[in-house]
Amino acid sequence: TPLENIRNFSIVAHIDHGKSTLADRLIQSTKTVADRDMKEQMLDSMDIERERGITIKAQTVRINYTADDGQDYILNLIDTPGHVDFAYEVSRSMRAVEGSLLVVDSTQGVEAQTLANVYHAIDADHEIVPVLNKIDLPAADCDRVAEQIEDVIGIDASEAIRVSAKTGIGIKETLEAIVTRLPAPKGTLDAPLKAMLVDSWYDSYLGVIVLVRIMDGQLRKGDRVRMMQNGSVHHVDRIGVFRPAMTEIDVLGPGELGFLTASIKQVRDTRVGDTITHEKKGTDNALPGFKPSQPVVFCGLFPVDAAEFEDLRDSIEKLALNDASFSYEMETSAALGFGFRCGFLGLLHLEVIRDRIEREYDIDLITTAPSVIYDIHMKDGSVEQLHNPADMPDLTHVDHIEEPRIKATILVPDEYLGDVLKLCQDRRGIQENLTYAGSRAMVVYDLPLNEVVFDFYDRLKSVTKGYASFDYQMIGYRTDSLVKMSILVNDEPVDALSTMVHRDRAEMRGRAMVEKLKDLIPRHMFKIPIQAAIGGKVIARETLSAMRKDVTAKCYGGDATRKKKLLEKQKAGKKKMRQFGKVDIPQEAFISALKMD
Ligand code: GTP
Numbered sequence: 129t130p131l132e133n134i135r136n137f138s139i140v141a142h143i144d145h146g147k148s149t150l151a152d153r154l155i156q157s158t159k160t161v162a163d164r165d166m167k168e169q170m171l172d173s174m175d176i177e178r179e180r181g182i183t184i185k186a187q188t189v190r191i192n193y194t195a196d197d198g199q200d201y202i203l204n205l206i207d208t209p210g211h212v213d214f215a216y217e218v219s220r221s222m223r224a225v226e227g228s229l230l231v232v233d234s235t236q237g238v239e240a241q242t243l244a245n246v247y248h249a250i251d252a253d254h255e256i257v258p259v260l261n262k263i264d265l266p267a268a269d270c271d272r273v274a275e276q277i278e279d280v281i282g283i284d285a286s287e288a289i290r291v292s293a294k295t296g297i298g299i300k301e302t303l304e305a306i307v308t309r310l311p312a313p314k315g316t317l318d319a320p321l322k323a324m325l326v327d328s329w330y331d332s333y334l335g336v337i338v339l340v341r342i343m344d345g346q347l348r349k350g351d352r353v354r355m356m357q358n359g360s361v362h363h364v365d366r367i368g369v370f371r372p373a374m375t376e377i378d379v380l381g382p383g384e385l386g387f388l389t390a391s392i393k394q395v396r397d398t399r400v401g402d403t404i405t406h407e408k409k410g411t412d413n414a415l416p417g418f419k420p421s422q423p424v425v426f427c428g429l430f431p432v433d434a435a436e437f438e439d440l441r442d443s444i445e446k447l448a449l450n451d452a453s454f455s456y457e458m459e460t461s462a463a464l465g466f467g468f469r470c471g472f473l474g475l476l477h478l479e480v481i482r483d484r485i486e487r488e489y490d491i492d493l494i495t496t497a498p499s500v501i502y503d504i505h506m507k508d509g510s511v512e513q514l515h516n517p518a519d520m521p522d523l524t525h526v527d528h529i530e531e532p533r534i535k536a537t538i539l540v541p542d543e544y545l546g547d548v549l550k551l552c553q554d555r556r557g558i559q560e561n562l563t564y565a566g567s568r569a570m571v572v573y574d575l576p577l578n579e580v581v582f583d584f585y586d587r588l589k590s591v592t593k594g595y596a597s598f599d600y601q602m603i604g605y606r607t608d609s610l611v612k613m614s615i616l617v618n619d620e621p622v623d624a625l626s627t628m629v630h631r632d633r634a635e636m637r638g639r640a641m642v643e644k645l646k647d648l649i650p651r652h653m654f655k656i657p658i659q660a661a662i663g664g665k666v667i668a669r670e671t672l673s674a675m676r677k678d679v680t681a682k683c684y685g686g687d688a689t690r691k692k693k694l695l696e697k698q699k700a701g702k703k704k705m706r707q708f709g710k711v712d713i714p715q716e717a718f719i720s721a722l723k724m725d
Contacts, residue, residue, distance in 0.1 A: 129202050129381070129384070131312050131313055131314065131315060131382060131383045132312045133199060133200065133201050133202060133312070134201070134202050134203075134204070134312055134313055134383045134384065135201060135202070135203050135204070135226070135227070135306050135307060135310050135312065135313075136203075136204045136206070136224065136225035136226055136227070136313055136341070136383065136385060137203070137204070137205060137206070137225050137226070137227045137228060137229060137306055137310055138205070138206045138207070138208055138221065138222060138225050138227075138228050138229075138249070138254075139151060139205065139207065139228065139229045139231055140228045140229070140230050140231065140242065140245040140246050140248075140249055140256075141230070141231035141232070141241075141242065141245070142232075142233070142236075142238075142239035142240075142241040142242040142597060143241060144233070145231050145232060145233040145236065145239075145242070145261060145262075146231055146233060146261040146262060146293045146294075147207070147231055148207075149261075149293040149294060150229070150231055150259070150261065150291065150293040150302075151189070151205060151207060152293075153293050153296060153299050154191060154203075154205065154299065154302065154303065155189060155191060155372070157296065157299050157300070157303070158191045158192060158193050158203075158303070160189065160190075160191045160192065160371055160372070187206070187207045187370070187372070188204055188205060188206045188207070188339060188369075188370050188372075188385050188386075189204075189205050189207075189370050189371065189372040190202060190203070190204050190369045190370060190371050190385070190386075191203040191204075191205065193303055193306075193307070195303070195304060195307045195308075196304060197307075201307055202384075203303070203306055203307075204225070204384070204385040206221050206224060206225055206326070206385065208221040208222070208245075215244070215248070215601065216400070216401075216419070216421045216473075217327065217400055217421070218245060218248050219248045219251065219252070220324070220326060220327075220400050220401045221326050221327065222248045222249055222251070222252035222254065223252050223324065223415075223417075224324055224326045224341035224385065225252075225254070225341075225385075226253075226254060226255065226310060226311050226312070226313055227254050227255040227256065227257065227306070227309075227310030227311065228246070228249040228254045228255075228256050228257070229256075229257050229258075229259050229302065229306070230242070230246055230249070230256050230257065230258045230259060230277070230281075230283075231259045231261050232258065232259070232260055232261065232273055232277060233261055233262050233273075234260040234261060234262050234263055234265075234268040234269060234270050234273050234290070235262055235265050235267040235268050235269070236273075237272070237273050237276050237566070237568070238273070238276050238277060238280050238281065238539070238565070239539055239597035240537050240538060240539045240596075240597035240598050240599040241597055241599050242281075243280070243281065243537060243539075243599065244537070244599035244601075246281055246283075255309060255310050255311055256283055257288075257289065257302075257305050257306070257309050257310065258274070258277050258283065258285045258287075258288035258289070259288065259289045259291050259298075259302060260273055260274065260288050260289070260290050260291065261291050261292070261293050262292060262293070262294070263290045263291060263292050263297060263298070264292040264294055264295050264297065270288070270290055272566065274286070274288050276565055276566060279565050279566075280565045280570070289301050289302050289305055312383070313382070313383030314382075314383070315342065315343055315344050315381075315382025315383045316344045316345070316382060317344075317345070317346065317381060317382055318345075319344035319345050319411070320344065320345055320405060320406065320409055320410055320411040321342070321344065321345030321346065321347060321351075321353070321404070321405045321406045321410060321411065322342075322343040322344040322345060322403060322404075322405055322411045322413070322415065323340040323341065323342045323343060323345075323347060323353075323380075323403070323404040323405070324340060324341045324343060324401070324402075324403060324404075324415055325338060325339075325340060325355070325398055325399065325400060325401065325402040325403070325404055326339040326340060326341055326385075326400065327339045327400055328392075328395050328398040328400070329395060329450060330394075330395055330449055330450040334366070334389045335389060335391055335392055335393060336389070336390075336392035336393065336394065336395055336397070336398055337374075337387050337388075337389055338387060338388050338389070338390070338392070338398050338404075339385070339386075339387055340380070340385070340386060340387065340388060340404060341384075341385050342380050342381060342382050342383065342384050342385075342386075343382065343415065344382055344411070345382065345405075345406075345411075346379055346380065346381050346382075347364065347367055347379065347380045347386075347388065347404075348364070348367070348378060348379045349364060349365070349366060349367050349376075349378060349379075350363070350364060350365075351363075351364045351406060352364070352406065352407040352408070353388075353390070353404050353405065353406055353407060354404070354405055354406070354407045354410055355397070355398065355399070355402050355403075355404055356402060356403040356404070356405060356414040357399050357402045357403075357414075357418065358397070358399075360397060361407050362390035362391070362392060363390055363391065364388050364389075364390045365389055365390055365391060366387075366388065366389040367379070367380055367386060367387065367388045368386055368387055369384075369385070369386045369387070370386075370387065374387065393449075394449050395449060395450045395451060395452050396448070396449065396452045398452070399418070399452065400421065400452070401415075401417065401418040401419065402414075402418060403415045403418070421452070421453045421473060422453075423453065423454070423455050423471025423472050423473060424471075424472070424473060424474065424500060424501065424532065424577065424602065425471070425472045425473070425474055425475060425477075425478055425498050425499070425500060425581050426469060426470065426471050426472070426498065426499050426500070426501065426515045426516065427469075427470060427472075427478060427495055427496050427497065427498045427499065428459055428461065428464065428467050428468065428469050428470070428494075428495070428496035428516070428624060429444070429467055429468050429470055429482065429485070429493050429494075429495055429496075430461065430464040430465065430466070430467030430468075430493065430494045430496070430624075431467065431491055431492065431493065431494075432492035432493065432494055433492065434465050434466065436491050436492075437465075437466045437467070439489060439491055440467070440468070440485070440489075440491050440493075441468075442489075443484075443485050443488070443489035443491060444456050444468055444470070444485070447481060447484060447485070451481075453472075453473050453477070454470065454471065454472060454477070454481060455470065455471035456468045456469065456470045456471070457469055459516070461496075461518070461623050461624050462621075462623050463622045463623050463624045463625075464494055464496070464623075464624050467494075469515060469516055471515070474581075475498065475581055475582075475585070478495075478498060482495055494624070494718055495718065496624040496625075496718050497517075497582070497624075497625070497627055497718065498581045498582060499515065499516060499517055499578065499581075499627070499628065500531065500532050500577045500578045500581060501513050501514065501515055501532065502514040502529055502530065502531055502610065502628060503529070503530040503531075503605055504520075504521060504526055504529055505526070505527045505528050505529070505530065506521070506525050506526060506527060507525055507526065507527045508525070514628075517612050517626040517627050517628050518623040518624070518626045520612040520626075520628070523611075523663065528607050529607065529608070529610045529628075530605040530606060530607050530608075531576050531577070531578060531605065531606065531608055531610060531628075532576070532577040532578075532602060532604070532605055533574055533575065533576055533577060533602075533603050533604060533605070533606050534574075534575055534576075534577050534580060534600040534601060534602055534603060535560070535572060535573070535574055535600060535601055535603045536552070536557070536572070536573045536574075536575050536580065536598065536599070536600040537570065537571075537572050537598070537599050537600070538552075538570070538571050538572075538573070538588070538596055538597070538598050539568055539569070539570050539596065539597050540568065540569055540571070540592055540595060540596040540597075541567060541568055541569075541592075541595050542564075542567050542568065542569060544591065544592040544593070544595060544596065545569045545571070547591040547592065548571060548588065548591065548592060548596060549571065551584075551587055551588060551591055552571070552573045552575065555575055555576070555579035555580065555584060556575065556576050556579055556608075556630060556633075557573040557574065557575040557579075558573065558574040558575075559571065559572075559573055560572040560573060560574055574603065575600075576608070576630075577602070578628065580600065585598060608630060609630060609631040609632070610628050610629065610630060610631070611628070611629060611630075611631050611634055611662050611663075612626055612627070612628055612629075612662070613626065613627055613628075613629050613634055613637065613638055613641075613660055613661070613662055613667075614626050614660070614661050614662075615641060615642070615645070615658070615659070615660055615661075615721075616657070616658070616659040616660075616661060617645070617649070617656065617657075617658055617711050617713065618656045618657060618710060618711045619657060619659075620711075622713070624718055625641075625645075625718065625721060634660075634662055634667060635667050635668065637660075638660030638661075638662075638667045638668035639660070639667075639668040641660055641668070641721050642658045642659065642660050642668045642669060642670040643670060644717075644720060644721045645658050645670070645717060645721050646658055646670040646671075646672050648713075648714060648716065648717040648720055648721060649672055649711065649712075649713055649714070649717065650675075650712065650714070651672060651673065651674065651675035652672075652674065652675060652710070652711060652712070653674060653675055654674050654710075655671060655672070655673055655674050656671065656672040656711055657669060657670075657671050657672075658670045658671070658672060
């Protein structure tokens with residue numbers, strides 16, 4: 129296909145503004161998929177994505193469209209993950225296409241995630257076509273939202289397309305706009321092969337499937353190709369396109385998006401952003417801007433039942449095969465026994481992996497408090513990266529500690545602004561900007577990542593009744609007065625509950641944690657002191673008093689079934705607990721103890 133008849137685009141939207149519905153409608157109206165095969169949300173393939181309504185891997189679909197000018201076009205839609213955890217993946221996939229549809233719900237307006245993603249599109253020099261969706265709803269206010277797009281994002285919205293992805297209004301106009309308003313890709317047919325590795329995932333039949341965008345040259349089945357990052361060479365055994373089902377073809381040329389398979393065993397061997405070229409007569413110039421994605425949030429995963437350690441290892445190894453951004457190493461905890469210290473791109477990524485281990489592999493897990501990476505500057509001038517508060521070196525050797533900071537952008541209706549400012553202030557935030565767009569405020573804060581990874585988003589949602597939207601990016605490291613706080617239960621330190629906290633807040637945090645733990649740990653036959661300490665100094669203390677009676681003593685008379693039920697309940701409760709010295713601590717305590725309300 130000549131370049132002039134190809135258009136590559138992505139859809140940028142805030143969650144729930146209708147990205148998937150619009151994509152489905154474009155696919156359906158061009159008869160890319162027969163109506164009888166159409167199921168909702170064609171593009172989200174993994175169960176977990178479908179359930180949570182998020183897209184984790186980039187997906188593409190090739191649409192054939194005959195335009196009003198009578199010509200046949202190939203439209204390649206690339207669907208990118210919309211979540212902040214996957215910002216790097218988003219920025220790469222944006223570089224694989226030339227334009228974006230900016231979908232904004234005309235009953236809602238611009239949200240923080242819309243902004244973050246549209247900036248990726250602007251960075252990638254995209255032509256952007258605004259689409260106002262959900263115009264079938266009575267609450268739609270297209271003029272206001274168009275104005276907001278111009279004010280907040282600064283792009284022309286006078287020719288925004290008015291669409292109802294649900295009823296099909298405006299779909300034809302959208303297809304025409306893709307053809308007439310988005311640029312055709314550039315590329316040279318007879319240049320050495322240069323293809324961008326956009327994404328990759330594991331398929332149990334075909335091995336690793338690599339999604340590529342051909343920049344220059346041609347890729348054919350049978351070619352020998354080289355990954356420029358690590359120099360590995362592979363024999364291409366299949367190439368093809370997504371319609372959206374995988375369809376093999378013989379050759380992919382400049383401007384095209386498609387896939388290849390090459391008997392690659394691990395997703396780890398294929399790095400997003402890498403350049404693929406031919407083994408012989410390849411290019412020497414890799415595409416610029418490659419950087420491997422780095423985990424930023426770490427936590428320990430331990431089996432509730434120690435006997436499941438090997439199963440946990442298996443499941444983690446399998447998941448890691450398919451996810452190069454997930455890291456793990458074995459960890460032993462005095463409190464929790466054998467487990468793994470795992471690294472994630474963010475909290476959502478952590479939750480997705482944890483859910484999959486629990487659900488797909490049926491292993492009950494104890495998840496320790498998420499932690500960020502601290503740079504520990506030692507007195508001898510060396511720098512250690514601390515992934516786990518339990519490994520904090522002796523303070524006498526430490527000169528200072530630096531922690532990662534983020535720039536957070538929050539969009540919120542006026543009436544909740546006060547609560548949002550308070551929340552950010554409580555989390556050691558520094559306000560950088562505050563502007564208004566209509567009745568909504570946009571605040572920008574510089575915040576320590578460790579104050580955000582835990583429950584910031586939950587708190588933000590609850591103080592704003594779900595009306596705030598939030599996005600962030602890493603901005604670097606800064607020194608602050610940080611200390612390791614340990615928790616002692618029955619005078620034994622529980623390493624899995626150690627956290628890094630700001631010195632000024634240590635006492636408050638310590639008190640909150642011991643109070644929480646007092647409620648979370650069931651009474652035993654003896655008195656249990658629960659303490660928070662910094663170094664050797666106790667900063668907060670609670671005592672859990674001894675249990676007075678057997679639980680069954682509550683049942684007067686001889687109600688045998690009630691008694692049996694209670695005992696069973698007690699037994700089931702036990703299963704989810706771990707013993708620390710002589711004390712049973714329930715699984716949920718490790719996370720709940722850290723939540724601040
Ligand atoms: P994520 O996949 O979660 O990022 O969301 P999304 O942006 O893909 O949104 P999705 O297409 O799943 O749509 C969100 C909700 O809005 C769904 O319940 C859709 O049925 C509904 N919706 C989408 N488009 C329209 C529309 O034009 N009109 C109306 N009334 N509802 C719509």
